[in-house]
Amino acid sequence: MRADEIRSRFTEYFERNGHLHLPSSSLVPEADPTLMFTNAGMVQFKRVFQGETEPPAPRAVTVQKCLRVSGKHNDLEDVGRTARHHTFFEMLGNFSFGDYFKHDAIRYAWEFLTGELGLDPERLWATVHHTDDEAYGLWTELTPLPGTRVRRLGDKDNFWQMGDTGPCGPCSEVHYDLREEPDDSINDEQFMAAGEADRFMEIWNLVFMQFDRGPGGVDTPLPAPSIDTGAGLERIAAILQGVGTNFHTDLFLPIIEAAEVSLGREYSTEPVEWEAGLPFRVLADHARAVAFLLADGVFPSNEKRGYVLRRILRRAVRHYWLLGRREPMLDGLVGVVVDRMGGTYPELETRREHLLATTRAEEERFLATIEEGMSRFDEIAPEGGKGTVEGGEAFKLYDTFGFPLDLTELMAAERGYDVDVEGFERALAGQRERSRAAFAETGRGRAGAANLPVADGEQEFVGYDLVETRTPVLAHRALDDGRRALLLARNPFYAESGGQVSDRGHVRGEGWLVDVEAVAKNDAGQTVVIGPVTEGRVPERAEEVEAVVEVSLRRETERNHTATHLLHAALRERLGDHVQQAGSLVAPDRLRFDFSHRGPLTAEERDRIEADVNDAILGNLEVRSARRAYQEALEAGAMALFGEKYGEVVRVIEVPGISLELCGGTHVRTTGQIGLFKIVAETGVAAGVRRIEAVTGRVAYERTVERDRVLEELGRALRAPVHDLPARIERLLEERERFAREASDRRGEAAAEQVERLLETGGQNGRRFVAGRIRVPAGTDLGELGDFLRARLGSGAAVLHVEFPDEGRHAFVSVVSDDLIHEGLKAGDLVRVSSRATGSGGGGRPHFAQGGIGDPERADEGLGAAREWAAERVPGLVS
Numbered sequence: 001m002r003a004d005e006i007r008s009r010f011t012e013y014f015e016r017n018g019h020l021h022l023p024s025s026s027l028v029p030e031a032d033p034t035l036m037f038t039n040a041g042m043v044q045f046k047r048v049f050q051g052e053t054e055p056p057a058p059r060a061v062t063v064q065k066c067l068r069v070s071g072k073h074n075d076l077e078d079v080g081r082t083a084r085h086h087t088f089f090e091m092l093g094n095f096s097f098g099d100y101f102k103h104d105a106i107r108y109a110w111e112f113l114t115g116e117l118g119l120d121p122e123r124l125w126a127t128v129h130h131t132d133d134e135a136y137g138l139w140t141e142l143t144p145l146p147g148t149r150v151r152r153l154g155d156k157d158n159f160w161q162m163g164d165t166g167p168c169g170p171c172s173e174v175h176y177d178l179r180e181e182p183d184d185s186i187n188d189e190q191f192m193a194a195g196e197a198d199r200f201m202e203i204w205n206l207v208f209m210q211f212d213r214g215p216g217g218v219d220t221p222l223p224a225p226s227i228d229t230g231a232g233l234e235r236i237a238a239i240l241q242g243v244g245t246n247f248h249t250d251l252f253l254p255i256i257e258a259a260e261v262s263l264g265r266e267y268s269t270e271p272v273e274w275e276a277g278l279p280f281r282v283l284a285d286h287a288r289a290v291a292f293l294l295a296d297g298v299f300p301s302n303e304k305r306g307y308v309l310r311r312i313l314r315r316a317v318r319h320y321w322l323l324g325r326r327e328p329m330l331d332g333l334v335g336v337v338v339d340r341m342g343g344t345y346p347e348l349e350t351r352r353e354h355l356l357a358t359t360r361a362e363e364e365r366f367l368a369t370i371e372e373g374m375s376r377f378d379e380i381a382p383e384g385g386k387g388t389v390e391g392g393e394a395f396k397l398y399d400t401f402g403f404p405l406d407l408t409e410l411m412a413a414e415r416g417y418d419v420d421v422e423g424f425e426r427a428l429a430g431q432r433e434r435s436r437a438a439f440a441e442t443g444r445g446r447a448g449a450a451n452l453p454v455a456d457g458e459q460e461f462v463g464y465d466l467v468e469t470r471t472p473v474l475a476h477r478a479l480d481d482g483r484r485a486l487l488l489a490r491n492p493f494y495a496e497s498g499g500q501v502s503d504r505g506h507v508r509g510e511g512w513l514v515d516v517e518a519v520a521k522n523d524a525g526q527t528v529v530i531g532p533v534t535e536g537r538v539p540e541r542a543e544e545v546e547a548v549v550e551v552s553l554r555r556e557t558e559r560n561h562t563a564t565h566l567l568h569a570a571l572r573e574r575l576g577d578h579v580q581q582a583g584s585l586v587a588p589d590r591l592r593f594d595f596s597h598r599g600p601l602t603a604e605e606r607d608r609i610e611a612d613v614n615d616a617i618l619g620n621l622e623v624r625s626a627r628r629a630y631q632e633a634l635e636a637g638a639m640a641l642f643g644e645k646y647g648e649v650v651r652v653i654e655v656p657g658i659s660l661e662l663c664g665g666t667h668v669r670t671t672g673q674i675g676l677f678k679i680v681a682e683t684g685v686a687a688g689v690r691r692i693e694a695v696t697g698r699v700a701y702e703r704t705v706e707r708d709r710v711l712e713e714l715g716r717a718l719r720a721p722v723h724d725l726p727a728r729i730e731r732l733l734e735e736r737e738r739f740a741r742e743a744s745d746r747r748g749e750a751a752a753e754q755v756e757r758l759l760e761t762g763g764q765n766g767r768r769f770v771a772g773r774i775r776v777p778a779g780t781d782l783g784e785l786g787d788f789l790r791a792r793l794g795s796g797a798a799v800l801h802v803e804f805p806d807e808g809r810h811a812f813v814s815v816v817s818d819d820l821i822h823e824g825l826k827a828g829d830l831v832r833v834s835s836r837a838t839g840s841g842g843g844g845r846p847h848f849a850q851g852g853i854g855d856p857e858r859a860d861e862g863l864g865a866a867r868e869w870a871a872e873r874v875p876g877l878v879s
């Protein structure tokens with residue numbers, strides 16, 4: 001049974017049993033700072049289980065994208081080694097929110113596995129928590145499982161908790177016996193060991209959320225116990241397809257096959273070849289993780305989620321590099337993932353171009369340094385040795401060659417070395433500190449959220465409609481640096497988000513004033529305004545204040561924000577749907593927009609895009625904002641942000657007929673307020689990512705005024721009307737070139753004439769030695785002079801004292817013909833002896849050389865020295 005079918009049978013089975021089928025949420029957990037990535041189906045229901053929000057329905061079923069590469073669940077090191085662990089995998093789950101409990105959870109699981117999928121009941125086992133008699137009883141009563149195949153295990157495997165406090169409960173797992181000859185007689189330890197050895201496969205975990213754990217570990221029963229289950233799609237596929245490992249299912253083999261082609265090597269599914277196949281399995285796994293992370297909006301970087309993506313990707317590169325591949329290939333595997341899974345996960349298909357281009361760019365980036373990094377690593381940790389890789393070295397590998405620490409650790413471990421992780425952290429912290437200091441100096445440092453005030457009361461953001469308001473202060477506090485941080489009940493200040501920078505302004509109370517120069521979020525997500533007290537002092541007791549946003553800056557920022565939406569729409573219109581936002585800055589004085597696209601824009605594309613945006617401005621279209629259900633917004637064609645959740649209400653900004661985007665920022669009321677839009681620069685930031693910088697409104701206007709001024713000045717200087725300037729300048733340049741050519745010719749002629757005259761003094765025929773002085777105009781090219789001299793000389797040698805009377809400069813130039821070079825006479829030597837005789841130095845190649853003249857009075861002595869030298873080397877040359 002193909003994986004696609006298992007997936008749909010699962011959701012259909014539970015839908016038939018009254019479950020609401022909900023889509024997978026993003027791999028980036030929405031509004032959950034405690035979690036880096038979604039690692040189980042229950043993540044999107046966390047707040048429901050904690051009683052903070054209403055359940056979407058009494059029972060639900062999902063197929064959830066999961067990633068286990070960080071935190072409590074980190075399976076990265078197992079990937080490719082065990083039969084059953086991936087970084088990215090799909091978790092099938094059914095959920096009951098205070099509806100059914102253990103009885104039905106067990107009944108459904110059994111019925112689905114044996115009835116719907118037809119798994120052999122003789123090979124199924126269950127585990128329960130050793131205290132959970134109820135679950136033990138249910139397994140033995142509701143299913144034909146004998147007691148010997150229901151094992152009671154401890155907390156480690158069969159107790160689940162969300163955190164130190166909160167919902168928790170015992171769980172029950174279903175395992176499948178992969179051994180050739182199943183028997184029930186093994187003890188619990190043997191059973192566990194067989195699981196680790198991939199002789200058993202854990203397929204499903206049923207969590208019975210039964211208690212609320214209070215401080216101190218006291219469990220009180222939940223009024224409405226719940227169910228959360230998770231089964232790995234890949235593991236079930238492995239069993240149903242009879243292949244013993246997830247990697248040999250239809251979910252992975254096509255990717256492995258593509259890797260075989262790229263690597264020009266074969267992968268064998270034979271168990272004896274398991275070790276050798278590791279890189280293939282890792283590549284297939286990582287291609288899936290990379291594809292899904294990119295599709296959910298994670299971008300490779302050195303921070304947080306972006307860094308996890310980078311680590312996974314670079315591990316993959318290192319694997320194929322070790323197999324001799326020097327070109328990107330992961331992008332091809334990502335393409336296979338999109339081909340195979342884009343039907344189920346449309347976010348892959350719609351971002352295909354972005355996925356491939358970004359993967360490739362990141363591969364290229366690492367391939368550029370991996371070679372050097374690897375040889376560096378060989379020096380630090382030679383094969384056959386052992387010891388510790390110093391922290392500073394690990395940091396250098398990271399910083400200079402792009403080796404993530406975990407990759408260095410992996411490589412070190414393979415050779416039996418340790419890595420001084422603490423030393424690495426110290427070096428990294430040192431670097432962070434330095435860049436933070438540099439950042440703070442630019443005045444854009446952000447206040448740390450740590451000691452910002454927090455308030456119980458409700459805070460409301462009123463900045464969409466107001467730039468000035470009276471409001472109570474909910475809390476305030478002096479920061480370490482003496483500035484004040486205030487938490488306003490009705491807050492008109494926008495806090496940096498979605499690329500739009502924070503507002504500035506002031507807060508005025510009775511006899512005091514705070515200049516707002518920063519806006520930040522505290523740990524509770526409330527907005528806090530920060531700045532120095534510039535008048536009076538802030539009284540302890542909260543009071544009513546006047547909060548005023550610096551309206552001119554806000555308006556300039558809004559122009560840039562709406563213009564960014566128009567630009568995004570124009571780019572997609574003109575270049576195609578592969579254009580995806582990859583970064584954005586919206587400031588009062590400029591906007592910057594990064595997007596996926598290969599290669600620079602042509603001048604024509606750029607002009608058209610600029611014109612499109614200005615057309616939309618001239619149309620003076622209304623900019624509408626509305627709050628809509630996420631799903632509805634997507635269906636209306638809104639360009640989605642990442643991490644939004646099904647069922648959530650989102651803000652949508654619409655410029656009718658042109659742009660529809662999910663956005664929390666502030667915007668102009670009508671496009672006409674933008675005034676004018678000018679692209680200032682279009683550059684590349686990484687392979688496959690372009691950047692447009694642009695200005696609007698007053699800044700764009702001032703820029704054109706300034707350019708006009710420069711043009712007029714040029715016109716005056718060149719005595720031409722502005723529209724004639726290009727032709728005028730072209731003509732001037734041509735003239736200049738002609739003059740230069742003529743001047744050079746004249747100089748050459750002047751020199752040539754004198755050379756001819758000198759040559760006459762050296763005798764007409766046979767080999768000759770010429771020495772003498774010529775006077776040439778400034779700018780005469782000594783190289784050309786030498787060429788001419790050598791051509792006219794025939795067989796012989798010459799040393800000239802070249803005088804530039806205009807510049808008061810003197811030099812020796814020497815040439816020697818090939819036949820004399822063979823006899824051991826070299827121009828370099830002739831110049832050297834001449835220059836030395838005048839107290840200077842010089843030299844060059846055998847056929848041409850030039851040198852200085854220290855004391856011009858002694859130039860003739862120099863020539864004499866050369867003459868002697870030549871006479872000695874080639875008897876008979878000098879007469």
Ligand code: ATP
Nearest residue numbers: 068075084085086089202203204205230231232235
């Ligand atoms: P294991 O002990 O095999 O690592 P687990 O106890 O960590 O599994 P759970 O956290 O209970 O697994 O997750 C529920 C289900 O998700 C598992 O029964 C399994 O089918 C699947 N699963 C868990 N981790 C992975 C993984 N890294 N790759 C693929 N499937 C997984």
Ligand code: MG
Nearest residue numbers: 068073074075
């Ligand atoms: Mg695990």
